[in-house]
Amino acid sequence: MGRLDGKVAIVTAAAQGIGRAVAEAFGREGARVIATDINMDILSELKGKPGIEIRKLDVTKKEEIEALAAEIDRLDILFNCAGYVHHGTILDADEKMWDFSFDLNIKSMYLTCRQFLPKMIAVKSGCIINMASVASSIKGAPNRCVYGATKAAVIGLTKGIAADFVGQGIRCNCICPGTVDTPSLRARINAQPDPEQALKTFLARQPSGRLGKAEEVANLAVFLASDEASFCNGSEYKVDGGWIN
Ligand code: NAD
Numbered sequence: 001m002g003r004l005d006g007k008v009a010i011v012t013a014a015a016q017g018i019g020r021a022v023a024e025a026f027g028r029e030g031a032r033v034i035a036t037d038i039n040m041d042i043l044s045e046l047k048g049k050p051g052i053e054i055r056k057l058d059v060t061k062k063e064e065i066e067a068l069a070a071e072i073d074r075l076d077i078l079f080n081c082a083g084y085v086h087h088g089t090i091l092d093a094d095e096k097m098w099d100f101s102f103d104l105n106i107k108s109m110y111l112t113c114r115q116f117l118p119k120m121i122a123v124k125s126g127c128i129i130n131m132a133s134v135a136s137s138i139k140g141a142p143n144r145c146v147y148g149a150t151k152a153a154v155i156g157l158t159k160g161i162a163a164d165f166v167g168q169g170i171r172c173n174c175i176c177p178g179t180v181d182t183p184s185l186r187a188r189i190n191a192q193p194d195p196e197q198a199l200k201t202f203l204a205r206q207p208s209g210r211l212g213k214a215e216e217v218a219n220l221a222v223f224l225a226s227d228e229a230s231f232c233n234g235s236e237y238k239v240d241g242g243w244i245n
Contacts, residue, residue, distance in 0.1 A: 086101050117161070131175055133147070162233050
């Protein structure tokens with residue numbers, strides 16, 4: 001028996017990294033998973049995995065979110081994973097980059113929650129999990145100023161939704177990973193002038209001596225999405241190998 005048997009889940013940014021690991025884990029635990037992304041080439045690698053169906057969804061496009069919502073009768077789990085890491089200080093971020101980061105990292109969650117929450121409220125049951133980060137209101141990390149501001153907003157959004165809808169059977173939590181080995185992290189490392197040194201710098205700040213794995217974040221997501229987490233609401237959950245302690 002799976003821990004998510006009979007549940008319907010949407011996962012955004014499911015083509016790679018943490019979103020993909022979460023979609024696969026939800027499917028293995030018995031959920032029907034609508035795995036979404038803008039990159040259909042990579043997303044299609046999930047075809048045929050247990051419980052998974054794939055669908056294009058750009059989370060910055062309100063009309064695409066509305067179209068998906070119109071197709072779905074019931075939703076038990078919304079996992080908002082899409083996010084972009086701006087590298088640099090506030091002085092490196094022009095207004096375009098600021099707006100892009102906020103559109104993708106937080107406005108997208110505003111848009112999805114407004115579409116899918118009413119379906120959950122109608123049946124007085126539902127679970128929203130938002131992807132935040134320890135680089136947020138939890139910790140200021142170098143060169144993550146704009147990113148951290150968006151992720152602090154994710155924590156605020158999460159707590160606000162939890163407070164407003166706790167009486168209607170809704171749970172809303174967020175996950176705050178440390179540094180997780182994903183394709184985009186590797187790309188950020190390789191984009192540095194000295195990639196080897198950049199990897200060493202990432203590793204040097206890990207008390208565990210290693211990067212996290214997407215599957216280790218997915219384990220937490222499965223727990224939060226399951227009925228085992230029935231008393232978990234309005235919280236930010238760190239999964240960072242003891243980085244912030
Ligand atoms: P990633 O960056 O490797 O992949 C991101 C995915 O998002 C890609 O498949 C991409 O196609 C998709 N995407 C981009 N724009 C999109 C859009 N407009 N609509 C839908 N999908 C879109 O993934 P990752 O590193 O696992 O990061 C996933 C989430 O976890 C992000 O929110 C990130 O901020 C957060 N996070 C990551 C780390 C880390 O170290 N990797 C740490 C903390 C938090």
